[in-house]
Amino acid sequence: MNYCNMNIEQLSHEKALVEKKLEGYKKLELDLAMSRGIPNAAMIELTAELFKDIDVYSNRIGLDGTDLGTYNQGLLSGIKEAKILFSELLCINVENIIIGGNSSLNLMFDMFSQLMLHGNCDSDRPWCHEDKLKFLCPVPGYDRHFSICEYMGIEMINIPLGPNGPDMDIVEELAANDSSIKGIWCVPQYSNPTGITYSDETVKRLASMKTAAKDFRIFWDNAYNVHHLFTGTCDSLTNIFDQCTNHGNGNRVYIFTSTSKVSIPGSGISAIGASVENISDILSRMKMQTIGYDKLNMLRHAIAFPGKDAVNEHMKKVADILAPNFNITLEIMENELAGKGIASWSSPGGGYFISFDGLKNTASRIVELCEEHGVKLTPAGAPFPYRKDPDDSNIRIAPTYPSYEEMKTAAGIFTECVKMASLEILIGDKNEQ
Amino acid sequence: MNYCNMNIEQLSHEKALVEKKLEGYKKLELDLAMSRGIPNAAMIELTAELFKDIDVYSNRIGLDGTDLGTYNQGLLSGIKEAKILFSELLCINVENIIIGGNSSLNLMFDMFSQLMLHGNCDSDRPWCHEDKLKFLCPVPGYDRHFSICEYMGIEMINIPLGPNGPDMDIVEELAANDSSIKGIWCVPQYSNPTGITYSDETVKRLASMKTAAKDFRIFWDNAYNVHHLFTGTCDSLTNIFDQCTNHGNGNRVYIFTSTSKVSIPGSGISAIGASVENISDILSRMKMQTIGYDKLNMLRHAIAFPGKDAVNEHMKKVADILAPNFNITLEIMENELAGKGIASWSSPGGGYFISFDGLKNTASRIVELCEEHGVKLTPAGAPFPYRKDPDDSNIRIAPTYPSYEEMKTAAGIFTECVKMASLEILIGDKNEQ
Numbered sequence: 001m002n003y004c005n006m007n008i009e010q011l012s013h014e015k016a017l018v019e020k021k022l023e024g025y026k027k028l029e030l031d032l033a034m035s036r037g038i039p040n041a042a043m044i045e046l047t048a049e050l051f052k053d054i055d056v057y058s059n060r061i062g063l064d065g066t067d068l069g070t071y072n073q074g075l076l077s078g079i080k081e082a083k084i085l086f087s088e089l090l091c092i093n094v095e096n097i098i099i100g101g102n103s104s105l106n107l108m109f110d111m112f113s114q115l116m117l118h119g120n121c122d123s124d125r126p127w128c129h130e131d132k133l134k135f136l137c138p139v140p141g142y143d144r145h146f147s148i149c150e151y152m153g154i155e156m157i158n159i160p161l162g163p164n165g166p167d168m169d170i171v172e173e174l175a176a177n178d179s180s181i182k183g184i185w186c187v188p189q190y191s192n193p194t195g196i197t198y199s200d201e202t203v204k205r206l207a208s209m210k211t212a213a214k215d216f217r218i219f220w221d222n223a224y225n226v227h228h229l230f231t232g233t234c235d236s237l238t239n240i241f242d243q244c245t246n247h248g249n250g251n252r253v254y255i256f257t258s259t260s261k262v263s264i265p266g267s268g269i270s271a272i273g274a275s276v277e278n279i280s281d282i283l284s285r286m287k288m289q290t291i292g293y294d295k296l297n298m299l300r301h302a303i304a305f306p307g308k309d310a311v312n313e314h315m316k317k318v319a320d321i322l323a324p325n326f327n328i329t330l331e332i333m334e335n336e337l338a339g340k341g342i343a344s345w346s347s348p349g350g351g352y353f354i355s356f357d358g359l360k361n362t363a364s365r366i367v368e369l370c371e372e373h374g375v376k377l378t379p380a381g382a383p384f385p386y387r388k389d390p391d392d393s394n395i396r397i398a399p400t401y402p403s404y405e406e407m408k409t410a411a412g413i414f415t416e417c418v419k420m421a422s423l424e425i426l427i428g429d430k431n432e433q
Numbered sequence: 434m435n436y437c438n439m440n441i442e443q444l445s446h447e448k449a450l451v452e453k454k455l456e457g458y459k460k461l462e463l464d465l466a467m468s469r470g471i472p473n474a475a476m477i478e479l480t481a482e483l484f485k486d487i488d489v490y491s492n493r494i495g496l497d498g499t500d501l502g503t504y505n506q507g508l509l510s511g512i513k514e515a516k517i518l519f520s521e522l523l524c525i526n527v528e529n530i531i532i533g534g535n536s537s538l539n540l541m542f543d544m545f546s547q548l549m550l551h552g553n554c555d556s557d558r559p560w561c562h563e564d565k566l567k568f569l570c571p572v573p574g575y576d577r578h579f580s581i582c583e584y585m586g587i588e589m590i591n592i593p594l595g596p597n598g599p600d601m602d603i604v605e606e607l608a609a610n611d612s613s614i615k616g617i618w619c620v621p622q623y624s625n626p627t628g629i630t631y632s633d634e635t636v637k638r639l640a641s642m643k644t645a646a647k648d649f650r651i652f653w654d655n656a657y658n659v660h661h662l663f664t665g666t667c668d669s670l671t672n673i674f675d676q677c678t679n680h681g682n683g684n685r686v687y688i689f690t691s692t693s694k695v696s697i698p699g700s701g702i703s704a705i706g707a708s709v710e711n712i713s714d715i716l717s718r719m720k721m722q723t724i725g726y727d728k729l730n731m732l733r734h735a736i737a738f739p740g741k742d743a744v745n746e747h748m749k750k751v752a753d754i755l756a757p758n759f760n761i762t763l764e765i766m767e768n769e770l771a772g773k774g775i776a777s778w779s780s781p782g783g784g785y786f787i788s789f790d791g792l793k794n795t796a797s798r799i800v801e802l803c804e805e806h807g808v809k810l811t812p813a814g815a816p817f818p819y820r821k822d823p824d825d826s827n828i829r830i831a832p833t834y835p836s837y838e839e840m841k842t843a844a845g846i847f848t849e850c851v852k853m854a855s856l857e858i859l860i861g862d863k864n865e866q
Contacts, residue, residue, distance in 0.1 A: 036504065044493075044502050052490035057481035057697070069477045071469065071698045101534055102727045109722040113546045117561065117585070128550065128561055144721075151721045152550070264490070265504045267729040288577075288584045289542040294535045294727065296700040 002341040003422055008430045015423040021416050022373055025409075030374030032410045037192070037352035038401040039265055042321045047263050050314065054303050056296045068295040076283060076292050078271075081302035086271040088308040089225060090255060092241050098282060100270035101293040104258035105144055107270055108219060111254060112152050114285045115182075115217070121277045122215040122251055127182060136174060136184035138166035140355060140383030140394050142192040145185045145221065149385070156385035157181070161194060165202035172209045179212035183219060189237045190224035193383050193396035194355040195348025197235035207243035207252065218244075218253040224351040225257055226315045229323045233349050241273060250275040259301060261352065262311060262318075269293075269301050325399040329354060329411045336415035342422040345397075354397040355383075362421040363392045369417035375410045435774040436855055441863045448856040451849050455806055458846050463807030465843045470625070470785035471834040472698055475754045480696050483747065487736050489729045501728040509716060509725050511704075514735035519704040521741035522658060523688055525674050531715060533703035534726040537691035538577055540703055541652060544687060545585050547718045548615075548650070554710045555648040555684055560615060569607060569617035571599035573788060573816030573827050575625040578618045578654065582818070589818035590614070594627060598635035605642045612645035616652060622670045623657035626816050626829035627788040628781025630668035640676035640685065651677075651686040657784040658690055659748045662756045668782050674706060683708040692734060694785065695744060695751075702726070702734050758832040758840045762787060765841070769848035775855040778830075787830040788816075795854040796825045802850035808843045 003011065060069040063080040077083070078099025087094045100107045114120075116128045127133055133154040137146060138161040149156050157174065159166045165188070175181055184206070188198040198206075206218060220240055228234040244252045251274075259268035272282065305311045330347055333356075337343045342362075346355040358366060363380035370377050378396040381387040397414070399407055436444065493502040496513040510516070511532025520527045533540045547553075549561045560566055566587040570579060571594040582589050590607065592599045598621070608614055617639070621631040631639075639651060653673055661667040677685045684707075692701035705715065738744045763780055766789075770776045775795075779788040791799060796813035803810050811829040814820040830847070832840055 036506070038504050041500070044500065048490040048493070048502060052488050055485050057485035060477075060481070067474070067477065069481060069697050069700065071471050073469070103723045106723045110543075110546075113543075113550065117546065117549055147721050151718070264502050264729060266725055267502065267727045285584070288580050290536045290539045292699055294700045294730065296697060297727065297730070 004341040018419045032375045056299045079298045082298040090273045092273045098272045104256040104270035132180040134181045143382040146385045165198035168205045176210040183217040190351025193353035195346045200238045203238040208247040220255045222257045228350040325407045329399045332411040356395040365421040437774040451852045458806045465808045489732045512731045515731040523706045525706045531705045537689040537703035565613040567614045576815040579818045598631035601638045609643040616650040623784025626786035628779045633671045636671040641680040653688045655690045661783040762832045762844045765844040789828040798854040
């Protein structure tokens with residue numbers, strides 16, 4: 001029965017039932033981590049198996065004939081075989097690619113540092129010399145993106161993220177009229193956390209829109225480009241680099257990706273895709289910063305994944321491990337919460353998260369209740385700039401890390417906590433009336 | 434005979450002899466690289482042998498019991514076993530250490546970016562908001578240090594580097610009276626390129642001196658701390674961290690080091706040593722920048738080098754490979770150039786370079802002549818800020834990369850080119866008189 005149609009007695013009765021269930025869970029003294037998008041043990045084992053026999057110390061000669069086990073001034077932008085791999089994955093030419101270290105986040109952060117201290121090839125001055133800097137942030141989004149803006153002192157503007165991407169009417173209006181708006185954060189495929197993929201129209205509008213700032217940049221964090229959960233229902237994403245180029249805005253986009261959730265998290269490789277001018281900008285900084293990223297680890301990845309097909313084949317096995325966790329979570333949410341008028345949630349085709357929306361002013365309380373009952377969630381508000389969800393209603397659920405049985409229990413606890421927080425609010429409202 | 438005592442006929446006769454020798458070398462059509470400090474093939478093979486059987490994919494559990502093959506929010510500053518290793522190498526506590534990625538240069542560059550955009554714990558404002566920024570640069574020094582300052586827009590002041598380190602009278606005078614001087618670059622042991630090691634007194638004066646800028650920092654690039662060339666004659670360096678702490682200036686120094694020339698160049702690990710306040714400063718940026726550097730590569734290194742003794746044992750074998758190249762170079766320089774009044778050079782106990790000083794205005798010409806005869810040297814001026822050697826007399830010789838036979842030939846060509854450039858200058862002078 002829909003909670004919103006219940007009278008105070010019915011609500012109180014329901015609350016007593018939920019309390020009893022939660023007491024039972026409390027006795028289990030659980031400690032389940034669902035706060036971050038972390039691959040689980042089975043996926044790590046699968047990947048470790050793929051890498052453990054690759055000996056890049058004995059076989060170090062790269063495709064270009066050089067020894068990759070020493071410095072090589074000519075390989076600042078990465079080794080050829082790794083560029084070919086990412087060229088296939090991003091559908092972009094090898095000359096438009098730089099291979100990075102173990103973290104695409106690091107590449108994004110360093111890009112911002114560069115923009116702040118030097119600007120880009122289309123800037124009149126370093127961004128730190130501008131009076132005001134703003135960035136468009138589709139919400140809910142990835143907390144670490146927003147942390148970078150906050151660290152750099154860039155004001156963030158919330159943009160509603162719908163099923164087809166950010167609300168482009170608002171994006172176009174703001175970008176066209178405010179020259180202090182320097183860019184937009186995007187997780188275009190299996191978005192973190194809502195799981196949506198930007199539509200063709202959204203991509204085209206982002207690529208073609210007018211921007212008041214001529215050095216406007218799209219930070220295109222394509223973190224989940226091969227992270228499908230279910231075979232046969234893969235989302236596909238329009239190539240933004242081609243779209244930007246076709247619309248005469250070739251410098252507009254920086255594409256980021258990594259193998260963090262393909263190979264070993266924290267020991268993978270990353271990449272940037274961008275126009276030749278942007279690549280040249282980035283290399284002009286990188287040549288001051290490093291002799292180059294770890295080439296043996298690039299080689300290791302190129303051997304483990306001799307092409308796009310090998311990556312997809314591996315990711316199918318990964319999906320087989322991850323999908324049951326998503327399915328059981330969605331099933332329990334459906335059984336426990338559907339029709340109660342207190343919640344909605346995403347049903348992603350890939351990526352790492354389920355995005356949950358409860359009643360207004362319940363998210364923090366749900367997270368608190370879950371923690372009390374042994375389930376650690378991402379803090380409420382995390383997917384928003386300044387960690388501030390205006391409605392306090394959104395929660396990012398990360399079902400990848402627990403085992404299947406743990407996930408089943410965690411989802412059970414979560415749904416009871418959702419009920420409890422909702423009942424508290426609804427009973428409070430009734431009492432106030 | 435000393436060239437400076439020769440008359441024009443004697444000089445011309447000598448020049449004809451040198452020309453003949455150089456013609457002989459030209460016919461060999463050589464292509465010898467001596468431009469950068471790059472380990473040679475034998476050293477890489479030695480190290481590859483040490484690493485090739487280490488399987489960190491199957492055995493991933495760290496000293497603290499966590500799986501190092503996944504993200505771990507608690508390991509931002511590096512894995513315990515790697516910290517213990519660098520703690521032994523730098524004689525500094527584990528809580529004062531951060532383990533970095535494959536490049537200490539990258540750690541230094543990122544430190545500068547942070548200082549520019551945020552300052553440090555002792556700053557009133559970000560460095561980029563200061564009217565004027567200056568840095569002290571002992572010369573000759575490491576070109577990549579100077580490139581970072583140039584990139585950041587920091588004015589560099591040359592400080593003469595003597596056998597005991599930078600001229601401390603000048604350093605103290607400048608640092609005490611100019612608050613725009615924010616720090617000093619140091620390669621304190623087996624300095625790049627002169628090979629000297631800072632004396633106890635120099636280290637103490639750096640640690641205790643008054644600085645007008647309260648957020649003054651020493652960039653202590655201890656790149657060659659275990660890179661002795663000859664057993665029994667190792668230079669030892671006073672612990673600057675202890676000295677700074679003892680003098681109430683614990684925040685003054687950032688210590689950098691790496692395994693770049695210990696393990697595989699470009700695929701090693703790096704470290705920062707600093708006060709707890711500095712470490713906290715750095716981590717406050719790093720937590721925005723990355724989940725952490727490559728932990729499996731840290732583990733790989735901790736397994737290959739289970740302590741300081743293992744590193745020293747390995748470096749003895751490395752020295753056995755490198756020392757003959759240094760010896761033959763010095764022997765040929767002694768035989769060909771000593772007593773001619775046209776050159777002096779360093780005789781380092783460790784590190785990667787021999788620093789050569791010719792007559793005024795000969796360095797660029799020597800490098801040019803060498804290139805014409807098949808030997809590529811570091812560009813003249815490179816060891817100075819803005820690539821400008823005021824005397825055009827210094828050349829950095831990097832004897833590590835060629836094989837022994839190649840080095841012998843290269844040194845032969847080099848010494849003839851030195852003679853030729855000197856004779857050209859001396860004959861020119863005579864003709865002008």
